[in-house]
Amino acid sequence: MSVLFKTIAVFLFGLTAYSCFAHEVRPAYLQINQVSENVYTVLWKVPRTVDKVLDIQPKFEKTFDLKETTPPRILDAFVLYSYQLKGSKSLTNTEISIHKLNTTGIDVLVDIRLLSDIHHTFLLQPTKKTVLIPETPNKWTVAKTYIILGVEHILLGFDHLLFVLALLIITVGFKKLLKTITAFTIAHSITLSFSALGIANLPGPPVEAVIALSIVFLAIEILKLQQGKSTITSQKPWLVAFTFGLLHGFGFAGALQDIGLPQNEIPLALATFNIGVELGQIIFVIIVLALIKLIKYFIPQQTWLYKLVPYAIGSISAFWLIERISGF
Known part of the structure; x- marks a missing residue:
């Protein structure tokens, strides 16, 4: 058990250093709509921080002319640019590139809708x-795109990973762990689908705050477990995972809303994004369990780590909670 806490302590140290970037890295978004023959409207959405906007731009072949139609606008974590694109031929069989994308660490989702009802x-x-x-x-191509986006979202969504990590600490036994992870998966799949399809929705900022609160709750549950107290989480971790998983699903849906869904491929994109999230979650669990097995013979027992880990989890998630509430 001590090996688990040693591994987690290393993970949390890195997470603390990166805690100011707790929100996942969002992709840029390029939307191109054809309005007449060889004429298109272009929406270019670029991620930004408090003081920086990425210096990347879409580039088309020389036969096309790109002109700005409205001044840039700031919308939450993005800057929006609007253009008109005119060419001497159709976009079909031409190349689109993103200038300076290779100097960044983000992706760009490209969405093209033609008058012929063809959608790329x-x-x-x-x-x-x-x-x-x-x-x-x-x-x-659509399926692969949204699988990758789903994997990236969960692996860069440190709050979701910290929740899963806390569940790994509390849950003892492979069967119980499998049941708990499955419950979490089913729960967030339900609310992600409901929100993406417009059946049910919750405002993003309160959801993000409650997600942070759910991690604080698990940190307290870990401390109680260490003190020998029986809790509902230690007895029925699957129930807690399912309950909070519903909220995490709304968090996933908020990210998917930022990314956007292809209107004529919503079921496919939604299903494959969900698959990507699950793949990312499985990758994370396997890595943590593999690290535990790898280092269990090399690190001496340090009992103080038992207390450090839940306090570190609680401190990081409490910081996120305060940060997100202050942003309302």
């Missing part, structure tokens, strides 16, 4: 900043 979705990355627009869309 692509994911550009620092290592692949150019795409050739085909004549016909590929469903696998």
Whole structure:
């Protein structure tokens, strides 16, 4: 058990250093809508921080002319740019690239809608900043795009990872752990789907605050467990995982809303984003368990780590809670 806490302490140290970036890294978004023959409206949405906007721009072939139509606008964590794109031919079979994308660590979701009802979705990355627009869309491209976005969201969503980590500490036994992770998966899949389909929704800031509060709650439960007290979380971790998982699903939905969904492929994009989230979650659990097994013979027992870990989890999540409440 002490090995688990040693591994977690290392993870939390790095997490604390990165806590000011607790919100996941959002992708940029390029939306292109055809309005007439060889004429398009372009919406370019670039992530920003308090004092910095990424210096990246969409680039088209030389036969196209891109002109700004309205001044840039700030919307939450993004800056919005609006353009008109005109060319001597169709965008089909031409290349789109993102200038300087290779100097960043973010992705760009490209959404193209033509008058012929053809719809394209692509994911550009620092290592692949150019795409050739085909004549016909590929469903696998949409599926692959949203699987990658789902994996990235969970692996860069440190609050969600910290919640899963706390569940790993509390849950003893492989069968109980499998049951707990499954309950969490089912719960956030339900609310993610309901929110994305417009069936049910909750405002983002309160949801994010309660997600942080759920981690504080688990930190307190860990301390009680260490003191030999029986808690509902230690007895039925699957019930707690399911209850809070419903809220985490609304958090995932908020991220998906920022990313956007292709209107003619909503079921496919929603399903594959969810699959990506689950893959990312499984990757995280496997890595933590593998690290525990790897170092259990090399680190001597340090009983003080038992207390450090829940206090570190509680402190980080309490900071997020205060930060998110102050942002209301």
